[in-house]
Amino acid sequence: MPESAAPFGRLAVVGLGLIGSSIARGARRYGLAETIVAVDRDAGVRDRVRELGLADLVTDAAEMGVAEADLVILCVPVGAVGAVAAAIAPHLKPGAVLSDVGSVKGSVVAAVLPHLPDGVAFVPGHPVAGTEYSGPDAGFSTLFSNRWCILTPPEGTDAEAVARVRGFWEGLGAIVETMTPEHHDLVLAITSHVPHLIAFNIVGTAADLEEVTQSEVIKFSAGGFRDFTRIAASDPTMWRDVFLTNKDAVLEMLGRFNEDLSALARAIRWEDGEALHALFTRTRAIRRGIVAMGQETAAPDFGRRPSED
Amino acid sequence: MPESAAPFGRLAVVGLGLIGSSIARGARRYGLAETIVAVDRDAGVRDRVRELGLADLVTDAAEMGVAEADLVILCVPVGAVGAVAAAIAPHLKPGAVLSDVGSVKGSVVAAVLPHLPDGVAFVPGHPVAGTEYSGPDAGFSTLFSNRWCILTPPEGTDAEAVARVRGFWEGLGAIVETMTPEHHDLVLAITSHVPHLIAFNIVGTAADLEEVTQSEVIKFSAGGFRDFTRIAASDPTMWRDVFLTNKDAVLEMLGRFNEDLSALARAIRWEDGEALHALFTRTRAIRRGIVAMGQETAAPDFGRRPSED
Numbered sequence: 337m338p339e340s341a342a343p344f345g346r347l348a349v350v351g352l353g354l355i356g357s358s359i360a361r362g363a364r365r366y367g368l369a370e371t372i373v374a375v376d377r378d379a380g381v382r383d384r385v386r387e388l389g390l391a392d393l394v395t396d397a398a399e400m401g402v403a404e405a406d407l408v409i410l411c412v413p414v415g416a417v418g419a420v421a422a423a424i425a426p427h428l429k430p431g432a433v434l435s436d437v438g439s440v441k442g443s444v445v446a447a448v449l450p451h452l453p454d455g456v457a458f459v460p461g462h463p464v465a466g467t468e469y470s471g472p473d474a475g476f477s478t479l480f481s482n483r484w485c486i487l488t489p490p491e492g493t494d495a496e497a498v499a500r501v502r503g504f505w506e507g508l509g510a511i512v513e514t515m516t517p518e519h520h521d522l523v524l525a526i527t528s529h530v531p532h533l534i535a536f537n538i539v540g541t542a543a544d545l546e547e548v549t550q551s552e553v554i555k556f557s558a559g560g561f562r563d564f565t566r567i568a569a570s571d572p573t574m575w576r577d578v579f580l581t582n583k584d585a586v587l588e589m590l591g592r593f594n595e596d597l598s599a600l601a602r603a604i605r606w607e608d609g610e611a612l613h614a615l616f617t618r619t620r621a622i623r624r625g626i627v628a629m630g631q632e633t634a635a636p637d638f639g640r641r642p643s644e645d
Numbered sequence: 646m647p648e649s650a651a652p653f654g655r656l657a658v659v660g661l662g663l664i665g666s667s668i669a670r671g672a673r674r675y676g677l678a679e680t681i682v683a684v685d686r687d688a689g690v691r692d693r694v695r696e697l698g699l700a701d702l703v704t705d706a707a708e709m710g711v712a713e714a715d716l717v718i719l720c721v722p723v724g725a726v727g728a729v730a731a732a733i734a735p736h737l738k739p740g741a742v743l744s745d746v747g748s749v750k751g752s753v754v755a756a757v758l759p760h761l762p763d764g765v766a767f768v769p770g771h772p773v774a775g776t777e778y779s780g781p782d783a784g785f786s787t788l789f790s791n792r793w794c795i796l797t798p799p800e801g802t803d804a805e806a807v808a809r810v811r812g813f814w815e816g817l818g819a820i821v822e823t824m825t826p827e828h829h830d831l832v833l834a835i836t837s838h839v840p841h842l843i844a845f846n847i848v849g850t851a852a853d854l855e856e857v858t859q860s861e862v863i864k865f866s867a868g869g870f871r872d873f874t875r876i877a878a879s880d881p882t883m884w885r886d887v888f889l890t891n892k893d894a895v896l897e898m899l900g901r902f903n904e905d906l907s908a909l910a911r912a913i914r915w916e917d918g919e920a921l922h923a924l925f926t927r928t929r930a931i932r933r934g935i936v937a938m939g940q941e942t943a944a945p946d947f948g949r950r951p952s953e954d
Binding site for chain 1: 792832850852864872876888889892899901902934942
């Protein structure tokens with residue numbers, strides 16, 4: 337539980353998408369920084385950030401945007417983190433803390449550490465939260481409320497810097513856990529990356545069928561398919577980078593998934609009703625655990641209402 | 646659009662689970678039957694049906710329950726439809742209409758037709774609607790509102806009987822479409838059965854990992870995994886029967902899914918970022934189609950709120 341969030345003087349958010357703009361909104365709402373600087377290379381995004389009043393300063397020049405910052409959070413796709421770190425590193429002030437929000441941590445640590453100047457701590461982070469929407473308009477200040485944020489500080493990282501980043505995330509309402517980048521990448525491969533992969537995949541499979549029209553897929557999607565389309569509507573660039581940078585863990589977990597799926601297909605082919613019933617009973621219990629832990633709604637059907645209601 | 650629902654005098658619902666109890670509630674609310682008879686072999690279910698006041702008559706004797714009915718709807722797992730049809734068939738009155746709500750239609754038609762007495766029409770149906778909850782308490786009268794209901798009348802079925810069943814479902818708020826049982830089973834294999842199968846599967850895979858604890862899977866489920874747990878929490882008996890009775894179509898569609906997944910794994914292994922990005926962009930569009938057709942909410946994250954909100 338947060339006692340009092342250690343505020344940072346100047347916060348620079350690099351990349352004002354769903355996550356970055358939610359951090360900016362939350363930092364302002366919960367008083368976690370005195371000044372908020374928004375850095376984005378996209379002119380359209382900068383315009384929206386100005387119109388929405390998300391930051392005190394808005395710039396496309398990352399080097400200048402981060403120069404006086406006490407906390408810099410990189411909120412760009414993981415494939416871009418290395419290049420951005422290289423560009424801003426010489427401009428970070430001594431005592432500054434650098435962080436990020438990438439869904440993959442091993443590759444981010446490897447990409448950032450070589451550029452890190454003396455006197456700057458790098459505390460990689462990953463808030464396990466999001467929606468299927470992208471961009472500065474999609475963010476909201478409570479996105480991280482009661483969601484986990486995982487920190488993966490490399491060995492030897494200044495403990496005080498880790499504590500300050502922890503305090504920042506707790507100030508945003510998150511629950512903070514610390515683990516190694518390697519373990520993070522394994523855990524997220526099964527809880528996030530492979531689920532996204534199979535969601536993208538089945539939506540693609542359904543779209544490509546010849547015997548079943550796309551119109552039929554859409555009409556009868558309430559039978560289960562539509563649940564998958566939400567995460568299959570997530571940001572394409574972000575997810576491309578996730579799979580390319582967490583390749584080994586994703587392929588390993590996908591291998592496990594495939595083995596289990598083969599066994600399940602075999603149970604269907606040989607009409608082993610007992611094996612099917614046993615698995616389906618076991619999986620029901622997992623959801624109860626997620627609901628009990630406050631990570632999911634208990635309302636039927638996610639509590640959703642069709643769009644015309 | 647419904648003009649005026651053709652009401653039936655006496656409606657018998659056999660099996661008062663999520664679907665059956667929703668039909669009973671809807672039939673009463675929208676005035677689609679004068680008398681509602683609830684038939685269930687489970688004493689606990691019958692007690693709840695009485696307490697909830699869902700029917701005018703409640704009985705465990707299917708033969709008696711259906712004797713005077715003008716419309717009989719079987720709402721039991723598809724694996725049980727044949728046995729129930731055999732038991733009630735001799736007791737159906739001439740002119741009665743028999744229907745069902747099974748998620749598989751080919752096997753249901755094959756199981757019911759041999760028992761069908763002269764003068765009774767069989768109009769198989771499948772409302773594509775549901776939640777992850779089961780039992781008479783889980784039902785609600787608007788479950789079918791703006792959802793498709795597919796009718797698969799065998800060749801030669803009395804057209805008036807089909808029209809009356811159509812009117813009944815339209816009275817419940819559903820949109821009715823007619824197709825062959827074979828096409829239904831193919832369409833639903835990809836829009837419902839395979840999605841359930843891979844959801845059950847990944848939840849099982851995650852639960853069995855040794856390197857990642859079940860507690861970690863639950864904590865970090867907001868990264869995508871939890872979306873799958875909803876349909877993996879669906880009724881085990883119903884789903885066992887679906888896979889056993891729609892085996893061929895499920896294995897065929899699963900084969901397509903697997904081919905596509907292999908190609909996707911290969912794109913990851915060979916770091917083909919363009920192929921990944923192209924697929925992820927394409928899948929985004931499908932969800933927009935589902936939202937536009939009113940089959941899904943446009944609210945971020947299904948509009949859900951965590952359980953403690």
